Amino acid sequence: xxxxxxxxxxxxxxxxxxxxxxxxxxxxxxxxxxxxxxxxxxxxxxxxxxxxxxxxxxxxxxxxxxxxxxxxxxxxxxxxxxxxxxxxxxxxxxxxxxxxxxxxxxxxxxxxxxxxxxxxxxxxxxxxxxxxxxxxxxxxxxxxxxxxxxxxxxxxxxxxxxxxxxxxxxxxxxxxx
Amino acid sequence: xxxxxxxxxxxxxxxxxxxxxxxxxxxxxxxxxxxxxxxxxxxxxxxxxxxxxxxxxxxxxxxxxxxxxxxxxxxxxxxxxxxxxxxxxxxxxxxxxxxxxxxxxxxxxxxxxxxxxxxxxxxxxxxxxxxxxxxxxxxxxxxxxxxxxxxxxxxxxxxxxxxxxxxxxxxxxxxxxxxxxxxxxxxxxxxxxxxxxxxxxxxxxxxxxxxxxxxxxxxxxxxxxxxxxxxxxxxxxxxxxxxxxxxxxxxxxxxxxxxxxxxxxxxxxxxxxxxxxxxxxxxxxxxxxxxx
Numbered sequence: 436x437x438x439x440x441x442x443x444x445x446x447x448x449x450x451x452x453x454x455x456x457x458x459x460x461x462x463x464x465x466x467x468x469x470x471x472x473x474x475x476x477x478x479x480x481x482x483x484x485x486x487x488x489x490x491x492x493x494x495x496x497x498x499x500x501x502x503x504x505x506x507x508x509x510x511x512x513x514x515x516x517x518x519x520x521x522x523x524x525x526x527x528x529x530x531x532x533x534x535x536x537x538x539x540x541x542x543x544x545x546x547x548x549x550x551x552x553x554x555x556x557x558x559x560x561x562x563x564x565x566x567x568x569x570x571x572x573x574x575x576x577x578x579x580x581x582x583x584x585x586x587x588x589x590x591x592x593x594x595x596x597x598x599x600x601x602x603x604x605x606x607x608x609x610x611x612x
Numbered sequence: 613x614x615x616x617x618x619x620x621x622x623x624x625x626x627x628x629x630x631x632x633x634x635x636x637x638x639x640x641x642x643x644x645x646x647x648x649x650x651x652x653x654x655x656x657x658x659x660x661x662x663x664x665x666x667x668x669x670x671x672x673x674x675x676x677x678x679x680x681x682x683x684x685x686x687x688x689x690x691x692x693x694x695x696x697x698x699x700x701x702x703x704x705x706x707x708x709x710x711x712x713x714x715x716x717x718x719x720x721x722x723x724x725x726x727x728x729x730x731x732x733x734x735x736x737x738x739x740x741x742x743x744x745x746x747x748x749x750x751x752x753x754x755x756x757x758x759x760x761x762x763x764x765x766x767x768x769x770x771x772x773x774x775x776x777x778x779x780x781x782x783x784x785x786x787x788x789x790x791x792x793x794x795x796x797x798x799x800x801x802x803x804x805x806x807x808x809x810x811x812x813x814x815x816x817x818x819x820x821x822x823x824x825x826x827x828x829x830x831x832x833x834x835x836x837x838x839x840x841x842x843x844x845x846x847x848x849x850x851x852x853x854x855x856x857x858x859x860x861x862x863x864x865x866x867x868x869x870x871x872x873x874x875x876x877x878x879x880x881x882x883x884x885x886x887x888x889x890x891x892x893x894x895x896x897x898x899x900x901x902x903x904x
Contacts, residue, residue, distance in 0.1 A: 470703060548692055555696030562704040 453586045460574045464595055467567040471598060474559045475520060479504050481556065482523075485530070485549050492537045493530060500526045513596035517564075521600060524557055564598050571595045621763040625770055629666055632774040635815070636662035639781055642808045669773040674725040674733050676773055680866045683713040683735045694741060697750050698734065698757075705757050705842045710734045714741070719863030720856050723872040724756040725769045732760045743859060744852055751839060751849030755874055758838035764831050768872055776868050778815075832874075832891050836900055850900050857893040 482504050486497040503522050510516040531550060534540050541547070575594050578587035641658035648654060669676075688695045695712060702709050710724070710732035718739040726732035734756045736749075744752065759765050840846040856875045863877045870878050876890045 551693050551696055555693075555700055558697075558700040559703050562700055566703065566706065 450586070453583060454590070457578065457583060457586060457590060457592060460570075460577050461592060464567070464570050464574050467563070467570040468598075470563040471560060471567055474556055474563055475507070475516075478523065478553065478556045478560070479507060481549060481553055482527075484545075485527075485553065488543065488546050488549065489530060489534065489540065492540050493533045496526070496530045496533055500530060513598055514600055517598050518600045520560065524560075527553060527557070568597050568599065571597055621767050625763075625766050628767065628771050628774065629670070632771075632778065633662050633666050635778060636665055636774075636781065639778075639808070642804065646804055646808075665774070665777055669770055669777070670727060673769045673773040674727065674731070677725050677769060677869055677872070678713055678733060678735065681715060681735070681869060683715045686712040686714045686736075691741065693746065694736070694749070694753075697746065698753055701750060701754050701757055701842055704844070705754070705761055707732075707757060707761060710757075710760060714738055715863075717863050718742075718861060719877060720744070720860045720875075721863060721877050722752050722756055722874045723869075724759045724765050725872060726760065726765050727769070728763070728766065729760050732765060734760075737863070743855055747845060747848035748852035748855065749848075750843050751845070751852045752874060754839035754843035755835050755849060757842055758835040759831070761838065762831070762834065764835065772868050772872070832896065833899055836896055837903060840900065840903055846900055846903055850897055853893050853897050853900070857897075 482500060486501055489497050500523070503519070503526050507516070507519050507523070510519045531554075534546070534550075577583055578592050578594065637658045639658075640661045641654050644654035644657040645651065686694055691712070691714065694714075698712055699709060707729050710726065710729075711734070713733055713735040715721075715735060715737045717737050719737055720740045720743055722734070722736040722740060724732060724734050734753065736752065740749070740752065836849065839849055843849065853875075860875065865873070865877045870876060871890075873890075875893060
């Protein structure tokens with residue numbers, strides 16, 4: 436009888452420990468994600484200001500940038516969002532490269548500050564993304580190993596998507612010989 | 613590796629606080645014994661003053677260090693690039709955002725202080741902001757963030773304030789010794805004062821040395837290595853250290869705080885010796901280049 440009770444107590448303890456461990460990992464992933472999300476939102480908030488300032492110099496590029504930023508709302512998977520984010524980064528870089536041709540734009544105090552802020556946001560997204568992907572990798576491994584996988588199934592925890600463009604979606608660059 | 617260092621640093625802080633607690637208690641005890649001629653009163657005064665000083669240095673040492681070096685807050689409006697760089701490095705290091713200060717001087721230097729990552733301060737000189745580009749600046753900031761992450765700031769900051777406190781007490785005591793010797797006719801009390809005074813005059817430099825040993829030069833190497841991990845770029849820090857070595861000039865800082873800075877603020881160039889607070893910059897650059 437006593438042995439039976441002890442076994443039950445040990446089992447319950449194991450279940451509690453497993454449960455808490457998985458919950459903690461899940462929360463950590465969500466926090467890591469919100470860090471990326473905050474920076475993406477911040478960038479989306481800053482871009483209209485940039486478009487406003489650069490309108491007179493690079494109307495077409497500003498227009499394209501606005502469209503790419505707005506396309507963000509249609510992304511419904513992590514991979515799409517990552518793809519959109521990369522696209523925005525690319526268009527931003529184009530715009531900044533173009534601004535090199537306009538000395539009076541480069542001297543504009545508002546533009547200068549926006550450039551610092553946006554370049555900083557790009558760095559933050561890159562760092563936050565690495566942090567998130569590391570966290571997700573940790574989580575995905577944890578829910579797959581025994582006995583966590585049984586627990587994860589009961590808790591309906593699923594594998595999480597990385598914040599990166601999936602390999603098969605990347606455009607294949609043809610090399611002509 | 614880092615976790616082990618954090619634990620060791622917390623232990624070291626405990627040890628330093630305990631040593632100074634005993635030290636200050638004894639000192640005040642003897643002074644009060646001489647003044648009031650009552651063991652219990654003397655013990656009570658001694659214990660309470662040292663308890664207060666330990667408490668104050670734990671909670672306020674960062675503010676004291678900032679104010680004796682004349683630092684002022686670096687607002688986002690005035691120093692945008694500096695703030696943005698620090699924010700992104702904090703995301704990389706997984707640290708809360710420390711308070712940011714600047715010191716108005718042409719010298720190139722930086723330091724971090726505080727008691728834990730939640731109450732940390734990073735301070736850079738305005739000369740540094742003028743001379744370094746974005747990547748170099750991020751290398752320096754990442755170095756300071758690693759001091760915060762490893763809890764180096766707690767050890768160094770607390771020991772600086774406590775050593776400072778002891779030297780002030782010893783100073784007051786030495787003066788008391790000189791004046792007291794002239795007018796005091798009670799030979800027994802004079803002798804006690806003389807002996808205690810001598811002990812403190814001898815112990816103060818030892819306390820200062822203890823501080824320098826506690827903040828070993830290896831902390832700088834370790835912080836350089838973790839800085840590369842945080843900034844994901846070693847070229848920035850290497851080129852920043854080179855500038856700090858070649859274009860630097862001595863700056864006006866309080867001598868007690870010299871060990872806090874990224875490079876020694878008082879001397880221009882330095883070779884590794886038993887008593888130096890910082891490893892030579894040339895050696896640091898060599899070690900950085902060997903990473904990976």
